[in-house]
Amino acid sequence: MSVQVGERAMPGTEEARTPLVRLRGVKKYFPITRGIIFQRRIGNVHAVDGVDLDIYPGETLGLVGETGCGKSTLARVIMRLYDPTEGTIEFEGRDITRLKGRELRELRRHMQMIFQDPFASLNPRRTVGSIISEPFRLHKTVPRDRIKAEVQQLMELVGLNPEHYNRYPHEFSGGQRQRIGVARALALRPKLIVCDEPVSALDVSIQAQILNLLEDLQEEFNLTYLFIAHDLSVVKHVSDRVAVMYLGKIVEMAPGGTLYRNPKHPYTGALLSAVPIPDPRLAAHKKRIILEGDVPSPIDPPSGCRFHPRCPSAQFPICSEVEPTLEPMRPGQVVACHFPLPDRAVIDEGAEEATPSAGPSAG
């Protein structure tokens, strides 16, 4: 999550490295059916609709977009919890799209997930010890008589009291529960951890603590993160690169700094202008791009550029007829837009250099 890691993942070096995860043309449609005994397919939710994405070892890739744009679905496709409708998923250069049974279970050791809801993601009928030790019992990576010691070590590592081994989830606060989720994800020492809005459900003061924990763990265990959030302010301090998603598609991807300095996609610009700037002096420099209307239905997405009904820069008929593809803008930045924003369209005066203090402080 540090700047150095960001530079490592910068293009140039990018081509030389094998991505840990490589998505090509990934689609996930959910059928909408009608009928009781004979179900007819009457349409599809285009939750993820053609995503190419590379995640490099050791980096944190941020994924942002409004609620309902398909982030969680994409995360679950990568985790092989959902089967993709189309496209391929590679993990460490190996095609895992159709992996099944034993092989799939074996793969699960190397990728884990932290969920958004710290209440729904822990079984209320199991003790913390039983929850965190489940991966050990499933994969037998630790001998039976060592499990308890191992779990308590993990609990300590994520900032939980190891004496609380026999407690139930309802006895913990939201932040502590999320630590339990982190410990469970970490148990098998995976290479990739998909964090699906891990702090969205927590108080702001606790968010920073969890983010710091994730950052420390990344350094210690050389983890790769796919970090999902619905607003840019969280992703901003955490990610080396950020991908912006809109209605099932990636519309812009760039190294964190570049994205905040020079967002090119009008949707990124809009998300960015919604991020509060604590310093009123700098806030005055910010130009507001207000998004109008709601996210259109993914059942019947708009023609051409999916953003055109809400886009302040749209020009017709091209935007409503021709679908823009991801094109490189500057090193490491790709954008899918016919009329990208000019440089420094949202924040002038080097605002982003002056605001690092908003980042997570030491817990």
Place this chain on the structure above:
Amino acid sequence: MADEGIAGSVAAPGGGDRPSTIVGRSPWQIFWMRFRRDRVALGAGVFLVLLAALAITAPLIARDLVHHDPNALFRDTLNEIGLPKVGPSAEFWFGVDTSGRDVFVRTIYGARTSLLVALLSTGFAVVLGILLGSLAGYLGGWVDTVISRAIDLTLSLPVLLFSIGIAAACSIKAEGCLGGLIQPGISLVTAIIALFTWPYIGRIVRGQVLTIRNKEFIEAARAMGASTGRILLRDVLPNLAAPIIVYGTLIIPSNILFEAALSFLGVGIPPTTPSWGRMISDAARGQLYTVAWWMLFFPGMALVLTTLAFNLVGDGLRDALDPRTQVTG
């Protein structure tokens, strides 16, 4: 690492600066804490335990304490036109019936029949309901469609009419039906009652599984590599325990009434087996209860009190197990 505060009064700070003298309480300990405080449900529970003890020891009581066999006929307790003339007395605590049999002994023997049939049929209904309900809820698709239709269909049938029909069909031959598996008598009545009550459990289980299936902890288990069987057994079923216990308990009294109704109609249980339903129907025949009120009163009270007690216990369980009713301390 700093702590984020504590949830509720039970959790001690994660930092561990306070010795953890407060032991973590399991959901079941919390349940028992709440249930114990519900005096009404507790009283009803005690009544049921006593009734069960009475039912189990009925043969001993009859032989050694009362010295009356349930089917012994005491002809001298009847008057010249065959009506019972002995009401509740030192010799016959609950009086005698039209055949001169001891109503007390028959009432505690009736408890055996009622409890046995109700508990067995509820047990079968619960097992069937869990099995089919969780398959429907977890697998979805056509499995769900078939099972759900079966539930709807069974619940919409005129129960008594069908029960009489099935009972009659299975009682024609001595070996019963399903190749002798179900024989006329208690096993037939139990099977009929289970057949018509599993859909209540099945429907509840299906609904619960549908909600639990989409919980993130199920996805977490899948992401860790757990198989479907393991997930159903270790993650889904434990979360169903509470509603199953509550509805199971609430179905028992209606199954007691179900058995009584079948016996009242003279279906299923043989006439020599004491049963509350048949005792009530005996008392009602020719309005006998106008001359021998005890024939109706005692089995009737037993039936009312038992069903009431089961309902009270069921309500108490529901309150104590409901996560929505918060209890502190």
